Amino acid sequence: MTATLHRPRDLGTALDLLAGLGDPMVFGGGTAVQILLKQGVLFASDLVDIAGVPGLADLVATPGGLRAGTMVTLRRMETDPLVHDRAPLLAQVYGRVANPRVRNTASVGGNIAHGDYRLDPPTALLVLDARVELSSAAGARHVPIREFFTGFQETTVRSGEMVTAIDVPTQPLGGAAFTKLSSLAANDWPVASAAVLVTAADVGDREIRIGLGALAPTPVYVAVALPATASDDDAVDAALAAVEPLIDPLPDVRGGVAHKRRLGRVAVADATRAAWHDTPHDLRGTPGEEAIDDRRPTFLRRHRRH
Amino acid sequence: MTPIDLVVNGERRSVTVGDDDLLLDVLRGLGHTSVREGCGVGACGACTVLADGHSVSSCLARAVRYDGVALTTADGLPAADDVVEEFVAARAMQCGYCIPGFVLMGHELLAENPDAGAAEIDAHLEGNICRCGTYLEIRTALENAARRRREATRTEKEPA
Amino acid sequence: MTVDPRSSVATAGTEPGGAVGERWTRVDARAKVRGELHHAADEALRPCLDVVVARSTRPHALIESVDAAAAKAVDGVVDVVTGADLHALLGDAIFTGPAFADQPCLAVGKVRYVGEPVAAVIARGQAAARAGAEEVAVGYRELDPVHDVDAAVLGAPFVHDVLRPSIVFGDLAHLRDKRDTNVNYEYTLRHGEPAEPPPGSVTVSHEFWCPPTHHVPIELPFTAAWRIGDRLEILSATQTPSYVRQSVADLLGIPLGSVRVRSAPLGGSFGAKMYDRLEPLAAALAWTRNTAVRLAVTREEAFLLTTRHGCAVTGSMTADADGNIVAADSDVRYDTGAYADVGPRITAKSGMVASGPYRIAQAHVRSRCVYTNKPSAGPFRGFGVPQVTWSHESLVDELARARGEDPAAFRRRNLLREGDVSVVGTPMHSADFVGCLDAVTDALDWDSPLHRPTGRYRRGRGVAVGIKAVLTPTISNAVLQLNQDASATLMISTVDMGQGSDTIMAQIAAEPLGLPEGSVRVVTADTDVTPYDTITAGSRSTYHTGNAVRRAAEAMRDKLVDIAAARFGVPATDVKLTGDGLVSTQTQESASIPELLHGHFGARGTTLTSEAEFRTTWQPYDKETGRSPQVTEHWFAGAAAAQLTVDTMTGRVHVEHLAIAGDVGRAINPAMVEQQLTGAAIMGVGHALFDQIVFDEGQIVNGTLLDYQLPSIHDVPDKVTPIIVENPHRTGPFGAKGVGETTIIPLAPAIANAVRDAIGIRLTRLPLTSERILDALAAQEEQS
């Protein structure tokens, strides 16, 4: 009945277990797994607890950004100076997940592998173009986060595989913002969330990158190019036009399809306006962090309380 | 069944636990009934404990993972604890069932950020539910505790 | 200070005082903060078997078979017991309830809601019991269910074939057998003669809806029971130990004296832990199997134990050309779910106030309690009154607006004053509605112009008033033991669940005796020790139990005076009790309480005991008109005013300032009164904006705290101003009345009225979710 717990002490053993057992499941932070077990909707034969595997909780700087081992906690992503320095948007978004206790326990790998369409962190990982490292007994492969979520509660993780790390490029210069809207109590799961990053583009002057949460069966990503001279309103219009075909919400107790669609548009508009507005005119010259640093308190006020 | 050592409030307790035993149940079994189940899903904070100073929902935590980890429960706080004192002074309790969880969240916050003001306090307490609605008193208690700590550091720094 | 004519006349000397009106710290403050206060499930128990129930997966069905073989095969499972098994042993006594004996602790023959207990799995350990419960296989023959209250009033399908009253409480003694209906109770109020509306009058009418909600006290329900020879002992998280004792004695057919019920400090309740919850099953199993059992439920199961009544109201109100309310009509339907619980009382008591605290020439109320195939609804802070207040305070607001009048001024003109007789026939006393209204509107600076931005955020202000009658008739008893060292032990069956009764009762006991803070200990309810008390609910304890406690303390004072008079050799009229002890005014001779008792008994460590009872009486309401000159012992009066903004893009409401006031007669402990006013208001904010149980075909779809919405610290208004209004009650202890529900009653309409003010839309269905607000804004835009 109850799944057997394994507690491997090295990666090789963990991967062998995943390859060899009947219907194994990785036990990361366990915040999602424990609830699914309690609800009687999890039917794994074995749980492979990877907390004892050395190296999986390392958070390190890389030449192009940072690398978070799968067992790095969400709270560490929220508070670590490295993340604040290299990807402040990411720190901000991790800081908005659930509550501090869940963030202290939940892992970056477990979070994305959970695959829930309402998760917040994927929105930022999408706009930052993160890469997921997947390992199995056969070796490792790397999947862009933009290809990681394949369907409703489905990811690209194959049987015998596990997430071992997420590589996140340094956040490019430009404005960034995250808006999370709930329709019931303030601290509820989102009915719509949007991470927006404005940066230099290959075509056009700028690119508005948008990651959406809770608005479709998976987290979704879209980008749109726009001249730097465009007004805030133009930017919002362009963003809304870009997300329109992607918004495909699931109705539930938090609202019907039309309502979630409506709030999705507000989340995208608000985040785009803030990000566009905060983007310095010359993206090559000005240090972008200035506009982004230390904005969490303002954020709380602006987007949570109303 | 696995034998583990739980270090609860500085005291080492050897226990044998099942792989899926929850930290919540094991601690209650050891008499730490300040740790309570309110939701079982990480959403209320009644089961909060500190593990190496970090808050954890013990209702979602397997005990085997906490072998050798320093745990703090509200009933194990020192007799003269600044956060406890400020909760009492601010009358931050009605039924009191949720309060130990808030006290521990407060400890975690102030250890990380003694300059915490109302906004930071609210952000840190976002996942703790007080159904009696004692939030305003709780916020006051933690504002006062933060002030007390800041004043304590200032006096410490002053030359004798 | 008002004099209590019913209390024993004081001997010489004045009240030593020093306790009532003081902000004493809760007696258990530190223990609560450190989590050292023991709740029911924290008590060390004798070894118990764990019980988990298998629950119905059908809303309405006949039970054809229960196959327990697989469950019994689970390691650790001791046995599986069905409703049929218990029925064979206990007969129809298995059906219990405070109004109708309609609810079995395990379904007998038929299930009536999804989640109803069908079989009890008894096991060594919770995990085994839970695993066993998963394995119980039940065969059903489905019946047509009825989920909607308005469909249920029309006729078949019937949730119950026959109804039998249970006859436990005085105010429900008139219930009769019923069959072929889902309406288990109907209350009618007829006041004044219906007449054509006078010329120039305005009428408003609407359909209102309050959804079912759940109490969600953070402490989960818990009951343990064991048999010792011919006695049954129960430890339970209950607000009603005295009721449980009678109910269990009836269930098992044993004498009252053979049942011992202990409660414990509750981690909140709000009405959830009352009457028959886990106790009947625990008692039946412990008794019939001669064993010790423990029932601890999960949060998900707690949602199935009881709920707040969903309620539909069709209401209308008319004002004449002078702005006086001349007529009010309400048709109220309470959805009580599969079992009546205390629904009939809620239906009557809320029906009485369905037209609000106003002077109204003609009022008509029809209030019905209706069965549906959903979990049973029972008492919830406010006792059904918030649901009718939602209607009358929305209507009054619309009426004022229809007349182009300020909603506060319109209310002020029409509110009941001291001495006025309400539509139900009972006069008003110590219920200062105008004072409460003025207090909250002043706090919001009501008469100053409001800054009203016209962009995305719109601001508005709203106010509402509430009225409720205290449960009458009821009974309270108190036994006070004065210890030789001048500390005291108070025995009452009031349960402290956060309202602070242990502290307040200590203050009341201390006042006549001049005892200092910390010297009076209140014994936790235990029917072997503490005397009968009707219930701890409905904000009745401060007044009722408080009066019993005061009388006991005064009797104690009289005893001390008599003992001192004998010691000093002076008449009793010459002896005074002061903070320092007893003094003869004639001889100046004095003795402290310890000296006096030591001398009296000739020993240290002795105790002196006094006791008192307090009962209220009523005149039952007329069955035709629903009226009575004394339908209640006293009234609660409260008001709320809110200033808020509506984000017209997201539909979110942000409360900037919430002012709440209640007339508490006299605040025994002002700090605790303010906490009750504020706490109830914060709960009310949840009810106004998002707190509700969502059903789909009778099944709860948001019954976990991942989905069920409760106010967090981010949902608290920016500013909350609690205001204590004090108009001493002539028979209250030191003028006091209760306060636990006063501000939840007008809270939702105050917020809705402010939303109306901000965006010009009257919303009639609670809660005011962002979806409802945006839908209404979209409809408004379409119209213009």
Ligand SMILES: Cc1cc2nc3c(=O)[nH]c(=O)nc-3n(C[C@H](O)[C@H](O)[C@H](O)COP(=O)(O)OP(=O)(O)OC[C@H]3O[C@@H](n4cnc5c(N)ncnc54)[C@H](O)[C@@H]3O)c2cc1C
């Ligand atoms: C009360 C509450 C509120 C919440 N609110 C929010 C919210 O507002 N926003 C939000 O984004 N999230 C929210 N969450 C969800 C939370 O983010 C997830 O529970 C958490 O991130 C999961 O991480 P974990 O490490 O605990 O995963 P686990 O529970 O360990 O695992 C989750 C899934 O991922 C798999 N898995 C874990 N690690 C790996 C790996 N390395 N490789 C492959 N598969 C793996 C597991 O097998 C399982 O299927 C909330 C959760 C709770 C309890």
Ligand code: FES
């Ligand atoms: S019981 Fe663990 S968070 Fe609620």
Ligand code: FES
């Ligand atoms: S004090 Fe009762 S739940 Fe917080």
